[in-house]
Amino acid sequence: MAFPKEIQELSDAFASLPGIGPKLSSRIALYLSVGGKNLAKKIENDISKMVQKIRLCEQCNNVSTESLCEICSDSQREKLAIIVVEDSMDLYNIESSGAYKGLYHVIGGVISPLNGITPDRLFIQSLFDRVKQDSSISEIIFALNPSVEGESTTIFIKEGLANISSNLEMTQLAKGIPFGSDIEFISGQTLRDSLYSRNKI
Numbered sequence: 001m002a003f004p005k006e007i008q009e010l011s012d013a014f015a016s017l018p019g020i021g022p023k024l025s026s027r028i029a030l031y032l033s034v035g036g037k038n039l040a041k042k043i044e045n046d047i048s049k050m051v052q053k054i055r056l057c058e059q060c061n062n063v064s065t066e067s068l069c070e071i072c073s074d075s076q077r078e079k080l081a082i083i084v085v086e087d088s089m090d091l092y093n094i095e096s097s098g099a100y101k102g103l104y105h106v107i108g109g110v111i112s113p114l115n116g117i118t119p120d121r122l123f124i125q126s127l128f129d130r131v132k133q134d135s136s137i138s139e140i141i142f143a144l145n146p147s148v149e150g151e152s153t154t155i156f157i158k159e160g161l162a163n164i165s166s167n168l169e170m171t172q173l174a175k176g177i178p179f180g181s182d183i184e185f186i187s188g189q190t191l192r193d194s195l196y197s198r199n200k201i
């Protein structure tokens, strides 16, 4: 027996989300369609609001409801350093560690030619432009996930930045973060330690 088309389509949509396999997606779709109709309405409403209001910050590409995100528009933030992260999840995890009061740049992934992700598909040029335009930035801290792609993306950006500015300090989170792990899942304490003992690269 197959589920009615309406449930199957919803299940297929959930299955395309990160971390949700076909079994869990069917379970959620079934739950929402039977006992969870109030929740389904709320989710429908929340998603529609999110689609309308959320956009990317014009400066750092973090999620935002305004043209500049909460961090970029905060006059209290230190404006000397930028942490380069893959996505807003990593940004929020570093933020919640409380160890950093500077700025960020979300590049939207890592370079992975095998998966068709070339540098022009990421927000790398906008980081170069930002550094060109703002001479007060003196340090770039790389916090990409410690993977082969993360490392090669760091090297690519580092070389590009070195051509733009010769006196830019470039550092990387210390290696307390295990190779192959996700910044998203690293504890606040490990992130604080990695940030304080970051290495010059």
Ligand SMILES: [Zn+2]
Binding pocket: 057, 058, 059, 060, 061, 062, 068, 069, 070, 071, 072, 073
């Ligand atoms: Zn921003």
